[in-house]
Amino acid sequence: GIQVEQSPPDLILQEGANSTLRCNFSDSVNNLQWFHQNPWGQLINLFYIPSGTKQNGRLSATTVATERYSLLYISSSQTPDSGVYFCASEARSGGGADGLTFGKGTHLIIQP
Amino acid sequence: DAGVTQSPTHLIKTRGQHVTLRCSPISGHKSVSWYQQVLGQGPQFIFQYYEKEERGRGNFPDRFSARQFPNYSSELNVNALLLGDSALYLCASSLAFGLAASLQETQYFGPGTRLLVL
Numbered sequence: 001g002i003q004v005e006q007s008p009p010d011l012i013l014q015e016g017a018n019s020t021l022r023c024n025f026s027d028s029v030n031n032l033q034w035f036h037q038n039p040w041g042q043l044i045n046l047f048y049i050p051s052g053t054k055q056n057g058r059l060s061a062t063t064v065a066t067e068r069y070s071l072l073y074i075s076s077s078q079t080p081d082s083g084v085y086f087c088a089s090e091a092r093s094g095g096g097a098d099g100l101t102f103g104k105g106t107h108l109i110i111q112p
Numbered sequence: 113d114a115g116v117t118q119s120p121t122h123l124i125k126t127r128g129q130h131v132t133l134r135c136s137p138i139s140g141h142k143s144v145s146w147y148q149q150v151l152g153q154g155p156q157f158i159f160q161y162y163e164k165e166e167r168g169r170g171n172f173p174d175r176f177s178a179r180q181f182p183n184y185s186s187e188l189n190v191n192a193l194l195l196g197d198s199a200l201y202l203c204a205s206s207l208a209f210g211l212a213a214s215l216q217e218t219q220y221f222g223p224g225t226r227l228l229v230l
Contacts, residue, residue: 030217031217031218031219033218033219035221040223041149041200041202041223041224041226042221042223042224043155043202043221045218045220045221048217048218086154086155088154088155090217094168097160097167097168098157098168098170099145099147099157099158099159099160099168099170100145100147100155100157100204100219101157102154102155102156103154104153104154105154
C-alpha cells in the first residue's frame with residue numbers, strides 16, 4: 001500500500017511564528033487530506049488537496065502530485081493551533097477501496 | 113447541519129467480551145469508513161462501506177466486522193476483545209466512493225468512541 005511520511009515529527013514555536021509541515025507519499029493519489037486533531041481526539045478537516053494550492057485564512061496547502069509531496073503552511077501561529085497535524089492519502093491504484101493511509105503526524109506546540 | 117455522530121463516546125470492556133460501536137453519517141453521505149487509532153499513532157483503516165456493501169477492508173482480523181444499514185448508518189463489531197483493541201475508534205463519511213480525485217470523496221470524521229479493554 002501507499003506510504004505516507006510526515007516531517008518534522010515535533011515542532012515547538014512561539015506565537016506569531018510561521019511554520020511549514022511536509023508530507024511525502026509513495027504513489028499517485030486520488031485523495032489527499034490534511035487534518036488537525038484537537039486534544040479531545042476530533043479530526044478536523046483542513047484541506048482536500050490531491051493537487052494544486054488552496055488557502056483558508058492563515059492556513060494554506062500545496063500538493064505537487066508529480067513530485068509526490070504536500071506542504072501545509074501555518075502563518076502567524078496562535079496557541080489554539082497546537083495539536084497534531086495529519087496528512088492522509090489514498091492511492092489511485094486502490095480504486096477507492098484502501099481507505100485513507102495516515103502519516104504519523106506532526107505534533108505542534110505553540111507557546112504564548 | 114449535523115456532522116458525523118458516534119455512540120457511545122466512551123466504553124470499558126473486559127477481555128473476551130464483544131462490543132458494538134455505532135455511527136451516523138452526515139445527511140446525504142452514502143459512504144462510511146471505520147478507523148482505529150491507538151495512542152501516539154495515526155488512524156488505521158478498518159472498513160469502508162458504500163451503498164450498504166463492503167468496498168474495502170484493512171489489515172484487521174476477522175474478529176472485526178461491520179455493516180451499513182439502509183439509512184446509511186453503520187455498526188462496527190469487535191468480538192473476543194483483546195487488551196490491544198483499546199483505542200479511539202473513528203468513523204468517517206463521504207458523499208461518494210470510487211471517484212478519481214473528486215471533492216465528493218472528502219472524508220469527514222466523527223468525534224470517535226474511546227474503548228478501553230481491561
